[in-house]
Amino acid sequence: MVKTNKILLVDGMALLFRGYYATAFRGNFMKTSKGVPTNGIYQFLRYFLDAVEKFAPTHVICCWDMGRKTFRTDLFAGYKANRGEPPEELIPQFDLIKEVVAAFDMPNVGIENFEADDCIGTLAQHFNHEHDVIILTGDQDILQLVDKGISVAIMKKGQGNYDLFTVGNFYEKRGIAPKQVIELKGLMGDTSDNYPGVKGIGEKTALKLIQEYDSIDNMLANIDQLPKGVRNKIEANLDMLHLSKELAKIKCDVPVSCPLDTALWQYDKAKINNKFLELEFKHLTKLIG
Template identity: 60%
Template sequence: MSQTSSGSVLLVDGMALLFRGFYATSSGGYIMRTNSGTPINAVYGFLKYMLDAIQTFKPSHVVCCWDMGSKTFRTEKFEAYKANRGEAPEELIPQFDLVKEVTASFNIPNVGVFGYEADDCIGTLARSYSSQTKVQILTGDHDMLQLVDENTEVIIMKKGHSNYMVYTLETLMEEKSLTPPQIIDLKGLTGDTADNYPGVKGIGEKTATKLLVEYQTIDGILENLAALPKGVRAKIEAELDMLHLSRDLATIRLDAPVACALEDCEWAMERDKVISKFEELEFKGLMRLIG
């Protein structure tokens, strides 16, 4: 493990935290607003999650990555990709820009690029940082497990406050019996209902994992089709094109056109700047979190 820095960089999946924050704070139907009527509940929830993770994992550097609209290279390859998702709730829409202003008030870079998803930005930055320092990815999205390596951990937020599962190569193997590249092939076989691509109809996670443990990769499975149970073989043969397409859609790109120098994302909060933003948004309850 070649490291030139003893710190760590926390890559935050901004949308995952923002949506989680929105639904966690609006489940009773009440939406927090400023006196002028601006909805702020999602930003409030986002900050609680982000600041708790920073306090828990104590990174030396922090970057926040965002989706930039729904049109990406994946929707060009497969029109139905994420087409099952409705419009964002009306109260959430003004908070998309607001949350970036708040993040910027902490001197945290906001990173995103049109045509790619936040996942691709996170994957690309993780790859570029991991030779210099330890990388931790904060998300709720299990797709990110494909990014785990010797120097990169994926922190999955679980239900409840301060409840995290930290995936390393060891814990991933213990829990799922799979390596990070096999997570991609797993998605190729099973598809992803959240992202609306089907994989191979009729193959669930249990069968897919068993096949991958035995044959290592989708290519290995295809080379051994004759050895598979007749039913499984028939399902795969009927869906070969979709299998390859689903694997491609599941692959997080590590070469997105994004860059953010490590020295530009040092965690260096200027308290006065943050307080001024918090006062503007009437975040009295969050003041104690910034010390």
């Protein structure tokens, strides 16, 4: 079947935070003449418009986290508890970026109690049977979603640099299958999301175990074959192993949808120019020819 549509799913928070820190690091705290900070939004747009030019989607949807409390924080109070409050200059940009996205006639999608990843996973699996899906993010967790018709573009340092993961190249790049990312994180945990996995097992050991046993369940079924030190660590952390795997897994059945006809990549240039004028983004108008 020839797939004529290419749907770009954008991990909004990943781009906004990345954009904020990339510019804040250089001391570039852009503000409007009214004092509204805009540096994260400005760089978000630079990243986003570059990706649109590179991947040439027919449809675009932007997904968002809807607050810090989700079903994962209910499962494990420590989930992402290592993250401080967002920088003061970034807070007003959360709502403003959604206004900018809406000005492009692009859907903003998010749902309470779930993360943007869950919305992305659900939409990707809904669309990939009949369309090609590209996920734009800087978040390695999303690699578990790579599948037939679903590729993931991981943003790398600098603008316009992407590591594109597909079904065809994934094993060569990572040495495991996409779904095994969940198994890997169950064992090694995730320091950025603040869940531990099995204490004392790092990425190297976790990768070796998953390559040998395919899954945590199969590894546990053959636990007597494991080296004594590794077995002891696993047995001492069994509950956290199972919990970490559950935390790592992106839910692809959350109650979210987006009619494709609302996501067609076409926009009213005058509406965008007015928004850019309001935000005093003089240099960006040339990027939306």
